[in-house]
Amino acid sequence: MFACPIDGSSLDDSLTCEKGHKFSYNNGIYDFINQDYKADKLLESVAPIYEQIWAPFGFFLTSALSYNSLLKKIGSIMSSEVVLDIGTGTGRLFDFTNCKTCIGMDISNKFLYILKQKRSKVIAVHGNAETLPIKSASVDSVSSILVIHMLKNPQVAIKEISRVLKNRGKCAIVVLISNGFISRILSKWWKINPKDDNYYVATIKEFSLKIKEKQIMGPWELFICEKN
Numbered sequence: 737m738f739a740c741p742i743d744g745s746s747l748d749d750s751l752t753c754e755k756g757h758k759f760s761y762n763n764g765i766y767d768f769i770n771q772d773y774k775a776d777k778l779l780e781s782v783a784p785i786y787e788q789i790w791a792p793f794g795f796f797l798t799s800a801l802s803y804n805s806l807l808k809k810i811g812s813i814m815s816s817e818v819v820l821d822i823g824t825g826t827g828r829l830f831d832f833t834n835c836k837t838c839i840g841m842d843i844s845n846k847f848l849y850i851l852k853q854k855r856s857k858v859i860a861v862h863g864n865a866e867t868l869p870i871k872s873a874s875v876d877s878v879s880s881i882l883v884i885h886m887l888k889n890p891q892v893a894i895k896e897i898s899r900v901l902k903n904r905g906k907c908a909i910v911v912l913i914s915n916g917f918i919s920r921i922l923s924k925w926w927k928i929n930p931k932d933d934n935y936y937v938a939t940i941k942e943f944s945l946k947i948k949e950k951q952i953m954g955p956w957e958l959f960i961c962e963k964n
């Protein structure tokens with residue numbers, strides 16, 4: 737299931753890759769953000785995402801869909817053997833998802849500790865959305881809710897989602913798009929430059945993912961896709 741996030745090579749039982757990068761397992765969390773990574777500028781630019789992903793919930797409550805009904809919908813689509821949730825936070829999506837191998841990845845250990853306490857069957861992974869520590873073509877479903885728009889280059893994360901998905905595997909992506917007043921406020925607050933619907937449609941297609949459904953909810957957009 738896991739692979740080296742730096743070079744993609746296999747890991748042995750002690751979580752060391754073929755080229756000698758070492759990772760660890762501590763307090764129930766697989767840690768793929770090691771010393772090398774901490775020095776990485778890329779990661780630092782990604783770090784604020786996860787701390788703030790909970791903040792927009794209020795906006796969901798004011799949109800047509802409640803957050804719970806959105807999670808319920810995504811969870812039922814994601815339900816399959818191997819499920820990966822990128823930017824899982826405390827792993828709430830797994831309350832709505834049936835999976836045998838349930839992998840919750842986040843960049844914040846703080847959230848992962850809570851996840852481990854609340855949802856012990858979820859495999860907690862400390863990792864980066866732009867270099868997933870996951871083998872290619874090994875996952876049935878991937879979700880990423882309120883994460884990818886925070887990245888400087890959302891394309892990289894979408895490419896990674898496609899890479900780890902099995903053929904015909906499903907994905908669900910929820911992002912902030914540049915659409916209206918609330919979007920402008922959030923973008924200013926987060927200091928991001930959100931992309932529009934066209935960007936996501938083109939990027940998702942570029943990486944061999946077929947859009948099965950999309951839905952705009954105020955400043956948010958949900959994409960349900962399948963790997964071709």
Ligand SMILES: [Zn+2]
Pocket residue numbers: 740741742743744745753754755756757
């Ligand atoms: Zn390596």
